[in-house]
Amino acid sequence: MIKNIIFDFGDVFINLDKPATVNRLTEINGKFTVSDKMDQMNKFYEKGLVSTSEFVSFYMSIFPKISKNTLIDAWNAIILDLPENRIEFLEKLSKENNYRLFLLSNTNALHIDHVIKNIGAERFNRFKNCFEQFYLSHEINFRKPDLDIYKFVLNENNLKPEETLFIDDVEENTTAAASLNIITWNLKPGVDEVTTLLEQTFLL
Incomplete structure:
Protein backbone atom coordinates (compact mmCIF):
# COMPACT_ATOMS: atom_id res chain seq x y z
CA MET A 1 0.00 0.00 0.00
CA ASN A 15 6.67 22.60 -18.10
CA LEU A 16 10.18 22.63 -19.53
CA ASP A 17 11.75 23.23 -22.92
CA LYS A 18 14.86 21.11 -22.39
CA PRO A 19 16.66 21.96 -25.67
CA ALA A 20 16.03 25.69 -25.21
CA THR A 21 19.38 26.64 -23.67
CA VAL A 22 21.49 24.96 -26.35
CA ASN A 23 19.19 26.34 -29.05
CA ARG A 24 19.40 29.87 -27.66
CA LEU A 25 23.19 29.80 -27.37
CA THR A 26 23.47 28.35 -30.88
CA GLU A 27 21.36 31.22 -32.24
CA ILE A 28 23.58 33.74 -30.49
CA ASN A 29 27.02 32.19 -30.80
CA GLY A 30 26.84 29.52 -33.50
CA LYS A 31 26.59 25.76 -33.26
CA PHE A 32 28.50 24.09 -30.42
CA THR A 33 28.71 20.74 -28.66
CA VAL A 34 28.15 20.28 -24.92
CA SER A 35 31.55 19.07 -23.76
CA ASP A 36 32.31 16.69 -20.90
CA LYS A 37 33.62 19.67 -18.90
CA MET A 38 30.35 21.55 -19.45
CA ASP A 39 28.30 18.51 -18.46
CA GLN A 40 30.42 18.08 -15.32
CA MET A 41 30.01 21.76 -14.41
CA ASN A 42 26.24 21.52 -14.86
CA LYS A 43 26.13 18.53 -12.50
CA PHE A 44 28.37 20.26 -9.95
CA TYR A 45 26.06 23.29 -10.06
CA GLU A 46 22.98 21.09 -9.61
CA LYS A 47 24.64 19.57 -6.55
CA GLY A 48 25.51 22.98 -5.12
CA LEU A 49 29.23 22.24 -5.32
CA VAL A 50 29.99 25.46 -7.21
CA SER A 51 28.49 28.90 -6.70
CA THR A 52 26.38 30.76 -9.23
CA SER A 53 29.23 33.22 -9.84
CA GLU A 54 31.66 30.35 -10.51
CA PHE A 55 29.14 28.70 -12.82
CA VAL A 56 28.51 31.90 -14.80
CA SER A 57 32.24 32.69 -15.01
CA PHE A 58 32.91 29.21 -16.39
CA TYR A 59 30.41 29.69 -19.22
CA MET A 60 31.48 33.26 -19.94
CA SER A 61 35.00 31.92 -20.53
CA ILE A 62 33.50 29.61 -23.18
CA PHE A 63 31.22 32.28 -24.69
CA PRO A 64 33.25 35.50 -24.18
CA LYS A 65 31.18 37.50 -26.67
CA ILE A 66 27.96 36.96 -24.69
CA SER A 67 26.99 39.26 -21.83
CA LYS A 68 26.30 37.88 -18.38
CA ASN A 69 22.59 38.71 -18.62
CA THR A 70 22.28 37.10 -22.06
CA LEU A 71 23.97 33.97 -20.76
CA ILE A 72 21.67 33.75 -17.73
CA ASP A 73 18.62 34.35 -19.93
CA ALA A 74 19.73 31.48 -22.18
CA TRP A 75 20.29 29.23 -19.17
CA ASN A 76 16.81 30.01 -17.86
CA ALA A 77 15.10 29.57 -21.24
CA ILE A 78 14.32 25.96 -20.27
CA ILE A 79 11.75 27.15 -17.69
CA LEU A 80 8.18 27.50 -18.96
CA ASP A 81 4.82 27.69 -17.15
Whole structure:
Protein backbone atom coordinates (compact mmCIF):
# COMPACT_ATOMS: atom_id res chain seq x y z
CA MET A 1 0.00 0.00 0.00
CA ILE A 2 1.41 3.38 -1.03
CA LYS A 3 1.64 5.86 1.84
CA ASN A 4 4.23 8.30 0.47
CA ILE A 5 4.61 10.07 -2.88
CA ILE A 6 7.84 11.71 -4.04
CA PHE A 7 7.38 14.03 -7.02
CA ASP A 8 9.88 15.44 -9.47
CA PHE A 9 9.27 19.09 -10.43
CA GLY A 10 10.31 19.72 -14.05
CA ASP A 11 8.01 18.25 -16.71
CA VAL A 12 5.89 16.72 -13.96
CA PHE A 13 4.47 19.99 -12.59
CA ILE A 14 6.31 22.83 -14.33
CA ASN A 15 6.67 22.60 -18.10
CA LEU A 16 10.18 22.63 -19.53
CA ASP A 17 11.75 23.23 -22.92
CA LYS A 18 14.86 21.11 -22.39
CA PRO A 19 16.66 21.96 -25.67
CA ALA A 20 16.03 25.69 -25.21
CA THR A 21 19.38 26.64 -23.67
CA VAL A 22 21.49 24.96 -26.35
CA ASN A 23 19.19 26.34 -29.05
CA ARG A 24 19.40 29.87 -27.66
CA LEU A 25 23.19 29.80 -27.37
CA THR A 26 23.47 28.35 -30.88
CA GLU A 27 21.36 31.22 -32.24
CA ILE A 28 23.58 33.74 -30.49
CA ASN A 29 27.02 32.19 -30.80
CA GLY A 30 26.84 29.52 -33.50
CA LYS A 31 26.59 25.76 -33.26
CA PHE A 32 28.50 24.09 -30.42
CA THR A 33 28.71 20.74 -28.66
CA VAL A 34 28.15 20.28 -24.92
CA SER A 35 31.55 19.07 -23.76
CA ASP A 36 32.31 16.69 -20.90
CA LYS A 37 33.62 19.67 -18.90
CA MET A 38 30.35 21.55 -19.45
CA ASP A 39 28.30 18.51 -18.46
CA GLN A 40 30.42 18.08 -15.32
CA MET A 41 30.01 21.76 -14.41
CA ASN A 42 26.24 21.52 -14.86
CA LYS A 43 26.13 18.53 -12.50
CA PHE A 44 28.37 20.26 -9.95
CA TYR A 45 26.06 23.29 -10.06
CA GLU A 46 22.98 21.09 -9.61
CA LYS A 47 24.64 19.57 -6.55
CA GLY A 48 25.51 22.98 -5.12
CA LEU A 49 29.23 22.24 -5.32
CA VAL A 50 29.99 25.46 -7.21
CA SER A 51 28.49 28.90 -6.70
CA THR A 52 26.38 30.76 -9.23
CA SER A 53 29.23 33.22 -9.84
CA GLU A 54 31.66 30.35 -10.51
CA PHE A 55 29.14 28.70 -12.82
CA VAL A 56 28.51 31.90 -14.80
CA SER A 57 32.24 32.69 -15.01
CA PHE A 58 32.91 29.21 -16.39
CA TYR A 59 30.41 29.69 -19.22
CA MET A 60 31.48 33.26 -19.94
CA SER A 61 35.00 31.92 -20.53
CA ILE A 62 33.50 29.61 -23.18
CA PHE A 63 31.22 32.28 -24.69
CA PRO A 64 33.25 35.50 -24.18
CA LYS A 65 31.18 37.50 -26.67
CA ILE A 66 27.96 36.96 -24.69
CA SER A 67 26.99 39.26 -21.83
CA LYS A 68 26.30 37.88 -18.38
CA ASN A 69 22.59 38.71 -18.62
CA THR A 70 22.28 37.10 -22.06
CA LEU A 71 23.97 33.97 -20.76
CA ILE A 72 21.67 33.75 -17.73
CA ASP A 73 18.62 34.35 -19.93
CA ALA A 74 19.73 31.48 -22.18
CA TRP A 75 20.29 29.23 -19.17
CA ASN A 76 16.81 30.01 -17.86
CA ALA A 77 15.10 29.57 -21.24
CA ILE A 78 14.32 25.96 -20.27
CA ILE A 79 11.75 27.15 -17.69
CA LEU A 80 8.18 27.50 -18.96
CA ASP A 81 4.82 27.69 -17.15
CA LEU A 82 3.28 25.96 -14.15
CA PRO A 83 -0.35 25.20 -15.08
CA GLU A 84 -2.90 26.23 -12.46
CA ASN A 85 -4.78 22.92 -12.67
CA ARG A 86 -1.66 21.08 -11.48
CA ILE A 87 -1.33 23.33 -8.44
CA GLU A 88 -5.03 22.87 -7.67
CA PHE A 89 -4.67 19.09 -8.02
CA LEU A 90 -1.73 19.11 -5.62
CA GLU A 91 -3.54 21.33 -3.12
CA LYS A 92 -6.50 18.93 -3.13
CA LEU A 93 -4.18 15.93 -2.71
CA SER A 94 -2.43 17.64 0.20
CA LYS A 95 -5.70 18.65 1.88
CA GLU A 96 -7.08 15.09 1.68
CA ASN A 97 -3.99 13.97 3.62
CA ASN A 98 -4.05 10.37 2.40
CA TYR A 99 -0.37 10.45 1.46
CA ARG A 100 2.81 12.06 2.73
CA LEU A 101 3.99 14.31 -0.11
CA PHE A 102 7.59 15.17 -1.00
CA LEU A 103 9.31 17.05 -3.81
CA LEU A 104 12.71 15.90 -5.11
CA SER A 105 14.14 17.98 -7.94
CA ASN A 106 17.43 18.25 -9.79
CA THR A 107 17.72 22.02 -10.07
CA ASN A 108 20.00 24.95 -9.33
CA ALA A 109 19.88 28.41 -7.81
CA LEU A 110 19.42 30.30 -11.10
CA HIS A 111 16.57 28.05 -12.24
CA ILE A 112 14.64 28.09 -8.98
CA ASP A 113 14.99 31.89 -8.72
CA HIS A 114 13.66 32.17 -12.28
CA VAL A 115 10.75 29.84 -11.49
CA ILE A 116 9.72 32.08 -8.59
CA LYS A 117 10.05 35.20 -10.76
CA ASN A 118 8.20 33.57 -13.65
CA ILE A 119 5.18 32.18 -11.79
CA GLY A 120 5.15 34.64 -8.88
CA ALA A 121 6.05 34.13 -5.23
CA GLU A 122 2.42 33.58 -4.17
CA ARG A 123 1.83 30.70 -6.62
CA PHE A 124 5.26 29.22 -5.86
CA ASN A 125 4.48 29.23 -2.13
CA ARG A 126 1.08 27.63 -2.74
CA PHE A 127 2.92 24.88 -4.58
CA LYS A 128 5.73 24.49 -2.04
CA ASN A 129 3.40 24.45 0.96
CA CYS A 130 1.73 21.26 -0.30
CA PHE A 131 4.83 19.23 0.52
CA GLU A 132 6.06 17.88 3.82
CA GLN A 133 9.63 18.30 2.56
CA PHE A 134 10.86 20.24 -0.49
CA TYR A 135 14.19 18.83 -1.60
CA LEU A 136 16.23 20.70 -4.22
CA SER A 137 19.45 19.04 -5.37
CA HIS A 138 21.63 22.13 -5.00
CA GLU A 139 20.51 22.55 -1.38
CA ILE A 140 21.11 18.94 -0.28
CA ASN A 141 24.25 18.28 -2.40
CA PHE A 142 22.84 15.17 -4.06
CA ARG A 143 21.36 14.69 -7.52
CA LYS A 144 19.34 12.05 -9.32
CA PRO A 145 19.98 9.34 -10.43
CA ASP A 146 22.68 8.79 -7.77
CA LEU A 147 21.31 6.29 -5.27
CA ASP A 148 22.45 8.45 -2.34
CA ILE A 149 19.70 11.00 -3.01
CA TYR A 150 16.92 8.41 -2.71
CA LYS A 151 18.49 6.86 0.40
CA PHE A 152 18.73 10.35 1.90
CA VAL A 153 15.00 11.04 1.42
CA LEU A 154 13.99 7.59 2.69
CA ASN A 155 16.21 7.81 5.78
CA GLU A 156 15.43 11.43 6.64
CA ASN A 157 11.70 10.72 6.69
CA ASN A 158 11.60 7.08 7.84
CA LEU A 159 9.99 5.96 4.59
CA LYS A 160 9.71 2.34 3.55
CA PRO A 161 10.54 1.99 -0.17
CA GLU A 162 7.73 -0.51 -0.80
CA GLU A 163 5.26 2.07 0.57
CA THR A 164 6.72 4.92 -1.49
CA LEU A 165 5.90 6.06 -5.04
CA PHE A 166 8.41 8.13 -6.99
CA ILE A 167 7.26 10.08 -10.07
CA ASP A 168 9.81 11.43 -12.56
CA ASP A 169 9.89 12.14 -16.31
CA VAL A 170 13.46 10.80 -16.71
CA GLU A 171 13.62 7.02 -17.04
CA GLU A 172 17.18 6.89 -15.69
CA ASN A 173 15.90 8.43 -12.45
CA THR A 174 12.95 6.06 -12.01
CA THR A 175 15.14 3.05 -12.85
CA ALA A 176 17.58 4.04 -10.09
CA ALA A 177 14.77 4.48 -7.57
CA ALA A 178 13.25 1.13 -8.55
CA SER A 179 16.57 -0.58 -7.78
CA LEU A 180 15.90 0.37 -4.13
CA ASN A 181 12.41 -1.21 -4.30
CA ILE A 182 10.69 2.16 -4.57
CA ILE A 183 7.51 2.01 -6.68
CA THR A 184 7.91 4.27 -9.72
CA TRP A 185 5.97 6.07 -12.43
CA ASN A 186 8.06 7.24 -15.37
CA LEU A 187 5.69 10.02 -16.43
CA LYS A 188 6.06 10.93 -20.10
CA PRO A 189 5.48 14.65 -20.84
CA GLY A 190 2.85 15.22 -23.49
CA VAL A 191 1.49 11.71 -22.97
CA ASP A 192 0.93 11.35 -19.23
CA GLU A 193 -0.50 13.99 -16.89
CA VAL A 194 0.23 14.17 -13.16
CA THR A 195 -3.36 15.23 -12.45
CA THR A 196 -4.46 11.69 -13.43
CA LEU A 197 -2.35 10.22 -10.61
CA LEU A 198 -5.29 8.89 -8.60
CA GLU A 199 -6.54 7.01 -11.68
CA GLN A 200 -3.30 5.06 -12.07
CA THR A 201 -3.40 1.33 -11.31
CA PHE A 202 -0.60 1.45 -8.73
CA LEU A 203 -2.83 3.59 -6.48
CA LEU A 204 -6.04 1.56 -6.97
